[in-house]
Amino acid sequence: MTTITVPEYITFYNWACDLNRSIPRLEIPTVLDEEKWREWASSLIMVNNLTNIATPDKHSFPNKSDWKKWAYTFIQGIT
Numbered sequence: 001m002t003t004i005t006v007p008e009y010i011t012f013y014n015w016a017c018d019l020n021r022s023i024p025r026l027e028i029p030t031v032l033d034e035e036k037w038r039e040w041a042s043s044l045i046m047v048n049n050l051t052n053i054a055t056p057d058k059h060s061f062p063n064k065s066d067w068k069k070w071a072y073t074f075i076q077g078i079t
Contacts, residue, residue: 012037015071019044023078036071037067050060053077066076 004022007015016031025030041056054060054073061070 004079006075007068012067018038019040034067035064037064037070041067041070044074050077 002023005018010018012030012034013031017073019026019028026044027047029047031040038056038058038061042046044050045053045055046059053068054077062068
């Protein structure tokens, strides 16, 4: 069973880095800039062919803090 850290009370950087521990079967891109979380998330989806995960576009996730909303959809789609 996979246990993924929920995106509450944690920074985007720490959450994204923790994915290496919680989902070692996935290739996790290096997090370079929290401002570009959508690009990072798109890369995560693409390199792992996760077609069932919501695309982190600016229309659905317009705010910087929306990475948490996207992370919850990611967790639901991956578990």
